[in-house]
Amino acid sequence: MAETTVNRLNSDMKKNHIENLNPYEIVQIQIEHAAEKLGLDRQVVEILKKPQRVIYVSFPVKMDDGSIRVFEGFRAQHNTAIGPAKGGIRFHPEVTMDEVKALSMWMTFKCGVVGLPLGGGKGGVVCDPTKLSKRELEQISRGFMEAIEEFVGPDKDIPAPDVYTNAQVMGWMMDTYSRINKAFVPGVITGKPLAIGGSLGRNEATARGCVITIKEAMKQLNKPLEKATVAIQGFGNAGRIAARLLAQEGCTIVAVSDSKHAIFKPDGFDVAKLEELKQHASLDQYERAERITQEELLTLDVDILIPAALENVITSKNASQVKAKIIAEAANGPTTPEADEILNANGVLVIPDILANAGGVTVSYFEGIQNMLNYYWTEEEVNSKLEEFLVRAYKQVSKLAKEYHTDLRNAAFMIAILRIKEAMEARGWI
Ligand code: NAD
Secondary structure: OOOOHHHHHHHHHHHOOHHHOOHHHHHHHHHHHHHHHHOOOHHHHHHHOOOOEEEEEEEEEEOOOOOEEEEEEEEEEEEOOOOOEEEEEEEOOOOOHHHHHHHHHHHHHHHHHHOOOOEEEEEEEOOOHHHOOHHHHHHHHHHHHHHHHHHOEOOOEEEEEOOOOOHHHHHHHHHHHHHHHOOOOHHHOOOOOHHHOOOOOHHHHHHHHHHHHHHHHHHHOOOOOOOOEEEEEOOOHHHHHHHHHHHHOOOEEEEEEOOOOEEEOOOOOOHHHHHHHHHHOOHHHOOOOEEEOHHHHHOOOOOEEEEOOOOOOEOOOOHHHOOOOEEEOOOOOOEOHHHHHHHHHOOOEEEOHHHHOOHHHHHHHHHHHHHHHOOOOOHHHHHHHHHHHHHHHHHHHHHHHHHOOOOHHHHHHHHHHHHHHHHHHHOOOO
16 A cells, blocks of 8 residues: 555654754655645645745844844744734744745644634844843844845735744844834834834733643543643743633642743642742742752653743653643644654543634734724723633544544644635635
């Protein structure tokens, strides 16, 4: 019998040790898995497996000590069949072009699964914000926007915050774009400060969306959310706010970590105290908490595990030890395909990143609408629309997963791919 593409890929993965694959190779495998299940035309698969455009830039910045340093950055635009590209900009010392390409692809499918009229984009600048002054950070933000200015805009590509970038960075970038274009253009970027066209609820949106999908998953498993135990890797925008919202739902947050520390408290943390320590001191100063390793956090016996930091943390090496019943991927790409297989076999319900963390881009989409209308919604309106969009997306994904006897990740990719395919057909691309 002829070997299928997926089988061939799977055996290649095993030979080449999938764990060594980078996120760009992993997302291509995820596309192949969904395409196989859909019996998709190869031409469509080949279009989806590559970004439409990748921009590389370098730009000089005058540092505080008077020296000039040259920074490098990337912007990838994966697929704009449904609408302008949309996706964050991360500042991180280890950003690579392949990582940005992969992240832009996940953005296309994320928008697709929620049904947003947007494509996928992502950007990154190679820098370590923890070693930069505020002035240097501003110069890098402005320098990068100046370098990519001709390729972005409300109708082309709309960036947003990601790892180690925030509303202030978006504000500087929006100002640079507006100055170059001699107009007030808030719609060029989302996740902005409220004073210049940001949306209420955007800061909490990724975590809130993650919590909405967890609630749906718990309903699916017939388990109460109240008193569920939770471990969270990463205590930034996504992880910290997810901890706060889940604690408000009555969950017990038993473990959290950031890049420096992982801590465990079986009877639960006071999340407000954790937030205060994170801001003014250090997580490990929490009294009577046990210090654990990042690895131990991922394999704790909890109901819900939320990876909310970086990629490739749940791998073939630790997946079989994961005891959580639900993994809600607040981070992008935290689980490798090989780990996915192990988790599925062990009955762990994985809410895939393109669904679990889609709250951020959904409210970014709302922010863009508000910018276009120049009319702003209340936080309640934003949150209730977010809930409507994500509950609908979760239900569609879960229904398709049942119909095709597949997992939520594959079903989410399938829904997104079908929507993108329809748009490409309508435009005559295929
Ligand atoms: P952030 O910069 O606010 O926080 C990142 C957190 O991860 C920090 O607490 C940092 O200390 C921690 N961290 C970094 N390296 C770590 C490591 N090796 N081990 C443990 N913790 C580590 O970033 P964020 O916006 O919260 O993004 C986190 C993840 O969520 C990323 O994968 C990002 O792409 C994804 N995401 C974010 C948004 C958003 O709107 N912010 C939207 C969708 C997806």
